[in-house]
Amino acid sequence: MMPRYFFDLANHNNDVDDTGSELSHAAAARIEAVVFAGQYLSNNPEAVWDGSQFSVRVRNESDELLFIVDVTVRDMKKEQVAPDLHREPLP
Amino acid sequence: MPSLVRYPDRGDPILPEFVPNGDRTIDRNQISEMIIAKLSRRNSLDAEDHLAIRGLSMDFRHHFASSYLVREGQPPSRCAFLVEGYAYRQKLTIDGHRTICSLEVPGDFVDLQNIYLRESDHDVLALTDVISVDIPVAEMRVLAETAPAVGRAMWVDGLIEGAIFREWLLNIGRRNARSRVAHILCEFSTRLQAAGLAPELTADLPMTQEQLGDALGLTSVHVNRILRTMEAEGLVTRGKRQITITDWQGIRRVATFNPRYLHLHQEQPGKVVKNR
Known part of the structure; x- marks a missing residue:
């Protein structure tokens, strides 16, 4: 029996994986998360359009968060016009 | 790394006249009728064609799930007909990544092409436990060539396989x-x-x-x-x-x-x- 990992999609809809997939180890889960993000986005490219956040979050069976794959699109024209809006916030 | 040419896993032989399956038995007459029914959907067959099909030699085989019915690279000696259970075709990349190319269901010949091709270019594995019959390739060739309507039915079956592969290509491609x-x-x-x-x-x-x-x-x-x-x-x-x-x-x-x-x-x- 291989360990089970859970892959949640976090975007404007929060899509929690309650069944999971058996994979050999955490490194394999990291790879599958990236591949999954790519396959999902190739069918739903609008999920990262115009600043909306797209993430795949990987948990293990103990519900520990192991990895997050974040994909964003940055509109550079908008950033040029209003650079202040994109500056890192002060600590 | 050169691949070893290995002979197929033949599965366990079963008594030819009696195949226990719960409270049912399957005999070679029923298998002949399954083959006739399948080939009749590919081309109209007459009574002589039916007789020729009933004359085929059959060895019953049992295969556990995940075992091989056909191995890539093997020279085919027999044609397998699925009686119960499901099978699938696969091909592997050099680093072991697998594509499943098709599914086979009861009533399918899992390697009809191997009647005429010299070696298999893919593996066929049992998806579930499988009962199949092995028919010698030589007999299938004789059947195809002496009963032309049956030969045409086999040809049409191969054409339909091609159509299914094209649809799978569309499925994966787009x-x-x-x-x-x-x-x-x-x-x-x-x-x-x-x-x-x-x-x-x-x-x-x-x-x-x-x-x-x-x-x-x-x-x-x-x-x-x-x-x-x-x-x-x-x-x-x-x-x-x-x-x-x-x-x-x-x-x-x-x-x-x-x-x-x-x-x-x-x-x-x-x-x-x-x-x-």
């Missing part, structure tokens, strides 16, 4: 992931129904997420998510190793499924049959 999953479910149900194996258009597909992923060019994580969503929508229910369609019209819409490519009715060549 359909979105959700439609891909729906499409393979529709195809499986339709083929079982055409073979008289499923009373309605629902069927249990005994594949794991990983196997589905390999058949559809998707990671099992993606397959899992798609099935979860379909279950929430009432389109399917699923167990650990099986998926059942619960809303045939719904799944068919998601798949944009058109059974034309299955060429289901070829009994009267030249006559145009309207698709459902």
Whole structure:
């Protein structure tokens, strides 16, 4: 029996994986998360359009968060016009 | 690394006249009728053709799930006909990544092409436990060449396999992931129904997420998510190793499924049959 990992999609809809997939180890889960993000986005490219956040979050069976794959699109024209809006916030 | 040419796993032999299956027995007469029924869907056959088919030698074989019926590179000596259970064809890349190229259901010849090709270019494995019959390749060739209507039926079967591969190419090449999953479910149900194996258009597909992923060019994580969503929508229910369609019209819409490519009715060549 291989360990089970859970892959949640976090975007404007929060899509929690309650069944999971058996994979050999955490490194394999990291790879599958990236591949999954790519396959999902190739069918739903609008999920990262115009600043909306797209993430795949990987948990293990103990519900520990192991990895997050974040994909964003940055509109550079908008950033040029209003650079202040994109500056890192002060600590 | 050179691949070893190994002879096929022949499975366990079973007493030729008696194949226990729960409270049923299967005998060679029933198998002959299955073969006649299948080839009759590919071309109209007459009484002499039926007689020739009934004269074929058959060895019953049992294969456990995940065992090999045919291995890539082997020179074929016998043709396998699926009696019970399901099988699949696979090819592997050099680093062991697998594609499942097709599914085979009861009533299918799993390697009809190997009657005329010198070596197999793919593996065929049992998806579930399988009962099959082995027919010597030489007898199949004689049958094809002395009973031309049967030969044509085998030829048409090969053409239909090609059509199914083209549809799988479209599925993996361009359909979105959700439609891909729906499409393979529709195809499986339709083929079982055409073979008289499923009373309605629902069927249990005994594949794991990983196997589905390999058949559809998707990671099992993606397959899992798609099935979860379909279950929430009432389109399917699923167990650990099986998926059942619960809303045939719904799944068919998601798949944009058109059974034309299955060429289901070829009994009267030249006559145009309207698709459902």
